[in-house]
Amino acid sequence: MYQTRYLRAADVADAAARLDDDAKLLAGGMTLLPTMKQRLASPEVLVDLADCGLVGIEDTGDAIKIGAMTRHADVERSEIVRQAIPGLAALASRIGDRQVRNRGTIGGSLANNDPSACYPAAALALSATIHTNTRDIEADDYFLGMFETALEEDEIILAVSFPKPEAAAYAKFPNPASRYAIAGVFVARTGNGVHVAVTGAGDDGVFRHAAMEAVLNISFTPAALDDVEISSDEMISDIHADADYRAALVKEMAKRAVIACGE
Amino acid sequence: MLSEVLATAPTQGTGRRKVHGMVKICLTVNGASVNDDVPDNMLLVDFIRERLKLTGTHVGCDTSQCGACVIHLDGESVKSCSMLAAMADGKSITTIEGIADGDKLHPMQEAFHQNHGLQCGFCTSGMVMSAIELVTNNPDASEQQIREGLEGNICRCTGYHNIVKSVQAAAQVMSGR
Numbered sequence: 001m002y003q004t005r006y007l008r009a010a011d012v013a014d015a016a017a018r019l020d021d022d023a024k025l026l027a028g029g030m031t032l033l034p035t036m037k038q039r040l041a042s043p044e045v046l047v048d049l050a051d052c053g054l055v056g057i058e059d060t061g062d063a064i065k066i067g068a069m070t071r072h073a074d075v076e077r078s079e080i081v082r083q084a085i086p087g088l089a090a091l092a093s094r095i096g097d098r099q100v101r102n103r104g105t106i107g108g109s110l111a112n113n114d115p116s117a118c119y120p121a122a123a124l125a126l127s128a129t130i131h132t133n134t135r136d137i138e139a140d141d142y143f144l145g146m147f148e149t150a151l152e153e154d155e156i157i158l159a160v161s162f163p164k165p166e167a168a169a170y171a172k173f174p175n176p177a178s179r180y181a182i183a184g185v186f187v188a189r190t191g192n193g194v195h196v197a198v199t200g201a202g203d204d205g206v207f208r209h210a211a212m213e214a215v216l217n218i219s220f221t222p223a224a225l226d227d228v229e230i231s232s233d234e235m236i237s238d239i240h241a242d243a244d245y246r247a248a249l250v251k252e253m254a255k256r257a258v259i260a261c262g263e
Numbered sequence: 264m265l266s267e268v269l270a271t272a273p274t275q276g277t278g279r280r281k282v283h284g285m286v287k288i289c290l291t292v293n294g295a296s297v298n299d300d301v302p303d304n305m306l307l308v309d310f311i312r313e314r315l316k317l318t319g320t321h322v323g324c325d326t327s328q329c330g331a332c333v334i335h336l337d338g339e340s341v342k343s344c345s346m347l348a349a350m351a352d353g354k355s356i357t358t359i360e361g362i363a364d365g366d367k368l369h370p371m372q373e374a375f376h377q378n379h380g381l382q383c384g385f386c387t388s389g390m391v392m393s394a395i396e397l398v399t400n401n402p403d404a405s406e407q408q409i410r411e412g413l414e415g416n417i418c419r420c421t422g423y424h425n426i427v428k429s430v431q432a433a434a435q436v437m438s439g440r
Contacts, residue, residue, distance in 0.1 A: 003284055006303040006349040026350075033345050034327045037306075046303075048350065073339075097415030098393065099330065102339045103346070177328050179414065 001033075002042040009047050012054070012133055012156055018047050019154045025049055027069060027108030030100050054107065054158060057081060063129075063164060064088070068107025068157040076101060085126070087168035087260070091118050091186070094172060096179050107157040113205060114180070115146045115236070118172060120206035121186035125197035126168060129161045146205040165190045169260030171253040172200070175240055182241050183249035187257035193217050196254060201246040203236050212254055222255035288352040292317075293361030301348045308332045310348035311358060319359035319388045323417075330416030333389035334358050340396040342415070359388035362395065370436040371395050371429070380429030382420035390416045394430045402438040406431070 006026075009015035015025065022044035026032060035041045054069035057078045064084050066075060075081055075092035082089045095101055095109075095118050109119040110130060123130070123139045130137045133156045142150050151157070165188045172184035181200030188195045194216040199206045215224045230251045235243035285300045292315060301310055311317050311334070322344055323331030332344040335357040343356075362369040368376065371391050381387040390413065397404060397412040404412060409430050410423065418426060 001304045001306070003302070004304050005284065006286055006347055008352075029345060029347070029350065030327070033306075033347065036304075037325065037327075037344075046347075050350070097330070098396070098412060099333055099340050099342045099345075099415045100327075102336075102341050177417070178326075 001036045002039060004036070004043060005045045007045065007047060008051050009049060010051060012049075012052050012158065015047050015049055015052055016133055016154055016156055018045065019156075021153070023047055025111070025156065027105040027111070028071065028100075028103040029108075030096065030104040031108065031112050031114065049107075049156070059084060060161065063161040065131075065159050065161045066106055067159050068110075069105050070107075072096070072101040072104050072106070073098075075106065084164050085162055085168055087165075087170050087186070087188075088122055088126070088162060091122055091170040091172075094118070094170075094174070094179070100179075106160055110142075110160060111149065111151060111157055113143055113147055113149050115202065115205040116175075116180035116182075116184075116200040118170065118181060118184055118186075118199060121181075121184055121197040121199040122162070122168075122170065123160065123197075124206050124208055125186035125188040125195040126162045126165060127190070127192070127195065128163070130157055131159045131161065132157055143206050146203070148205070163190065167261040169257045169263075171256035171260060173249045173253055183246050183253050185250060185253040185257050187216070187254060187261055189220060189261060194220065196257075198250055198254075201235050201250050203234050209250075209254075216258065220258065220261070222258045225251060225255055225258070286349045286352075288349055290351050290353065291355040293357055299348075303347070303349055305348045306344055307334075307346040307348045307351055307356075308343040310351075311343060311356075314348075317358050317360050321385055321388060323385060323389075328415075328417065329386070330389040330393060330413075331386050333392045333416065335392060335396065338396075340393050340415075357392075359391060362391070369395070371398070371433040374429040374433035374436065375426075378429040378432055379425045380421070381426075386416055386418045386420075390418065390426055394426075394433065398430065398434045398437050402434055404430075404434060 024043035026046045026048045054067045056067040058065045072092045072095045128139045168188040170186045172181045183201045184199045186197045196209045196212040211228050230247040232243035232247035235246045237243045289298045311320050321331035323329035327345045333340050334343045393416050
């Protein structure tokens with residue numbers, strides 16, 4: 001890792017004041033530090049958000065609001081989340097491994113928008129709102145492509161609100177070493193219809209699958225997906241799975257998520 | 264000049280002044296208080312191994328996947344290769360050297376010993392630390408839960424079979440059965 005300067009922000013205002021071209025926010029560090037170790041990133045300053053009071057989970061009535069620095073392990077174990085959106089707690093329980101879940105945060109995951117991360121699929125499928133220090137961003141406007149989000153340079157995620165769905169579930173086919181999604185599908189049935197968000201498979205990051213949503217809106221059953229064509233164009237091909245295999249996995253994971261919604 | 268550096272160096276949120284790319288840290292290690300000045304970019308695992316000379320914690324990969332570096336931070340297992348030493352300021356860490364009771368091995372260590380849970384031993388300290396947290400949180404863990412719960416620890420020697428046996432045996436002892 002190249003030289004850097006580490007500091008802990010006293011609060012969000014302090015953190016925002018320190019953000020410039022050469023600084024990066026540090027949350028759990030489960031992506032940023034390995035990236036810096038490989039010298040793929042070399043921010044001159046690391047602004048640690050640990051002391052900024054961004055941890056917590058709240059039931060706001062219509063939604064569950066999760067502080068940006070809340071760890072995956074905390075979402076996994078939260079009675080509030082398990083009651084209201086059990087599919088979200090289950091998703092958190094399968095991110096990475098135990099050690100990653102003890103450090104990694106939802107804010108870090110969404111700010112990074114790794115194309116194989118799990119939380120982006122949940123946020124997109126559940127129509128989450130990303131609350132930053134300057135505004136609220138709806139999920140449909142937030143994810144702009146692989147590792148790209150609508151966040152400005154000096155913008156800090158404070159919390160994420162997930163409207164409570166009628167039913168929601170996530171199914172992932174994980175990479176056996178990293179446990180990132182080779183294909184992960186989050187299915188949510190809400191008052192606004194069915195949302196299906198796919199991660200791990202698309203070459204430009206998380207996306208909603210319109211054709212799967214259309215058939216599931218008519219018939220919310222795994223069989224309804226049988227005749228949906230999942231195109232392998234614009235899907236990732238790598239040493240773990242080629243695009244065709246990913247397309248097949250996407251359909252299978254979607255079916256499993258639909259089944260899990262009914263449980 | 265040093266005085267110029269001191270005059271312009273910004274204070275951190277914790278009020279420590281930084282000089283020459285170093286940061287002061289104060290933490291508890293295996294029950295004892297430790298103070299040091301470390302490079303900002305020093306990994307916690309390197310602090311443990313090189314500054315504290317506690318070499319039971321291992322570096323096994325470049326990709327944060329192998330778990331040979333697992334320690335406990337405030338009682339929870341973390342990969343020390345994926346934390347900066349500076350992030351442990353104010354915290355309490357436990358390494359493999361800190362879990363025995365004098366000459367008496369921790370039940371997890373004893374179980375790995377009795378059940379041939381290691382061959383080369385390189386993954387073992389990380390396995391033991393992860394397994395202690397697993398069993399502490401879930402004393403009745405099934406074999407499947409043990410196998411899944413240890414997914415952050417990779418072993419190239421054993422095929423995991425005796426590791427799982429060791430954890431099951433330790434669980435019995437740790438829950439007083």
